[in-house]
Amino acid sequence: MKIKPFLYRVLPFVGLIFVVLVSLLAIQINDPSGQDVANFVSLDNIRTVLIQTVVVGLAALGMTLVIISAGIDLSVGSQIALATVVFAVVVNGGSVTAPDVDRASWLMVGLAVAAAVGVCALCGFFNGYISSKFRIVPFIVTLGTMLIFRGVAKWIAGGEAVRTPPNAAQGFMDYDVPVLGIGVGFYLLIAAIVVTAVLLRRTVLGRYIYAIGSSENTARLCGIAVENQKVLIYVLCGVFTGLAGVMQYAFLSSGNPTIAVGLELNIIAAVVIGGGSLSGGSGSAMGTFIGALIMSILGSTCTMLGAETYVQEITIGTIVIVAVGIDRLKHLERFKA
């Protein structure tokens, strides 16, 4: 009786272990000497994989909230690009050209983080407000804002990447950092997972998010101000996306309005692989993290195998479908029982 729910809960873990084993096997077959396997499990490679999970992972945590509430946000890729541009411009003291300084101060970095996160929160507010108040499905609203935010990012940047003076943020995504062992970005991701998990499982807001996604009518009947909650959910998604944008900047060391095109699909895929359902009501922080991790492990494996990127794309695509297929199975069983 109790074993099945347990199995479904650990399903993403099982998937993760499966992906790791298959990766090891493929690398071993490709290089029977064992050198590649040794490289694959080396500390350096593991840290690289973890740090490469950060951008998608952070944004996917925000997306998890949205998807559990039966919403969708297609604009997060554009929001990330916008965040890198805003960050760069603020760190430059309001200019698209880098000031002539050796290093930007911590103060400027702090302001830039706040600005990038703030702008994305505003983007989320816009998405949530328009779709709630005017009753336009979020797919359409965020399809529109995906273009709008991308356009705004290009407009601000003047169509080119915004170069910046060296600053502390550029080290956030280094995989080899003294003392900490790995860049701040990874710790931020871990903190974000904990915050999201607690938010979803232990707070009134989290319960409301599940309720809205499970049955919006029931939520309304129970006195939940569904429209306002939805706006809040998109704002929170924007905050996570803004942080992801800061980390994307750290990777690039510049603000780039053409970065992260199509990344929203990877982000949604991470949520779905982690057990999120686009019909709402299910999903978890840990599952989403594992979903993002599976994707970066596959990326690393393909690099190790010397495979073309299309192999990676085909594999991830297949995993998304399989993950959703298993999810459907779960639903079928629920209605049979």
Place this chain on the structure above:
Amino acid sequence: MSDPILHLDGVHKRFGPVHALKGVALEVYAGEVHAVIGENGAGKSTLMKVLSGAHLPSAGRITLNDKPYAPTCPIDGRRAGVAMIYQELTLAPDLSIEENIMLGIEGRRWGFARANTAAVREALTLLGHPDLSPRTRVGSLKIGTQQLIEIARAIVSGAKIIIMDEPTSSLSSADTRRLFEVIHTLRGRGIAVLYISHFLEEVQEIADRYTILRDGETCGTGMMEGVTIPQIIEMMVGRSLDEMYPKVDHAIGDVVLRCAGVAGRAFPVDAGFELRRGEILGVFGLVGAGRSEMLRCLFGLDAMAGGSAELASDAALKPGHITPGRALAAGLDFLSEDRKQEGLAQSMSIVENTTLSALRKAARAGFIDLKQDKAVADGWAERLGVKCHATTDPISSLSGGNQQKVAIGRLMNHDSDILFLDEPTRGIDVGSKSEIYRIIQELAAAGKSVVIISSYLPELQGVCDTLAVMYRGRLSRSRAVPQWTAQEIMNFATTGAAD
């Protein structure tokens, strides 16, 4: 009497774990009107679908004219002489009377439908409508006349048994009269009519014999003559009426809610009532009369276009201002008629569903005390006798009756003083119904005021103190239940006439 033309013995039907029919026996003779009676959820609809070929029985024997009868699709049923007249008419509104009657059985010559106007005219004449032209578009006819077209279709197709599912539920009393005359005519022609209804007065008037279903089983059959309505109800519910509708003493106090001229976008048009502390007010009416809409407006689920509602607590429920959240805060609560889509969040657990409307009680600074949350829900589940493995199971794992108890548990947990219950016993088994009636009585005894909407009159008469009837968005004055006769109630519900 001769041998029955239709004979069912030990018919079972299972849908997965749900055992909808558990041994139905039924004998129908030529030229009789046979009533199949049972509460909602007793298995009437499933039985009819088995007979018409929409469902295959899981076990049991059915013979038609001494031959095994096993229809696998509706057309089989029709070829064998069994015609269904559903509650929702199945006519194509843009086709003519003749085209509708001949649909699916039209004679053909080289692919062109052949006219069979003579047979159509004959059937219409038989049904007392020689004036109708077979070329008239069906969509232009009144609902009662459309139903006659369905019956004409059954006659033309040579039906020996006509099954009518709640045929009077949307008819005015004049149309009901005409339908009864038609049924007499059919009986005279040796056609058996299987008449399904829960309007017992009607059934008693029209039927020769009855078969009663309860929880998927045949639990009584016999001649209609000499049986009283209370006897029928007792057979339907399987216990004495006192047991079915337990009474708990409750005192009726001051007015707590006074509504006047309540209007929604379409329905209701003009509804006003007074509700007193400890009062159980029943609202009867036909489906679509605007009963649910009235309560939904007051609770802020539907837009309220006009009218006023004053609470004893001096809070007023203003049009355009009221939302479910504000209504809950003002001490109202609402039980939805649609458990699956609205009443409960099906993928959430019993605990989560129970405490959703009063979550802040178990929370501090936005954080839920999960232990207390579960303890509260467990308490309600135990008190209301919810049968479940664990309260952390999803609500969808429960039976309808237990789901409804969880929904009521949520209302009790929120502890509002005015409760709107929309079809509180729809689709649940008899045992759970009785328990819910007892809970409602206990709520009134605890000083709550309750408004119950139901399409099932005996339940309102059994559980309510006062009753009002809605007709096309207008609500009658409420009167104490004993001051209404069933005739008056039905009359108002179908015509809006007070007397």
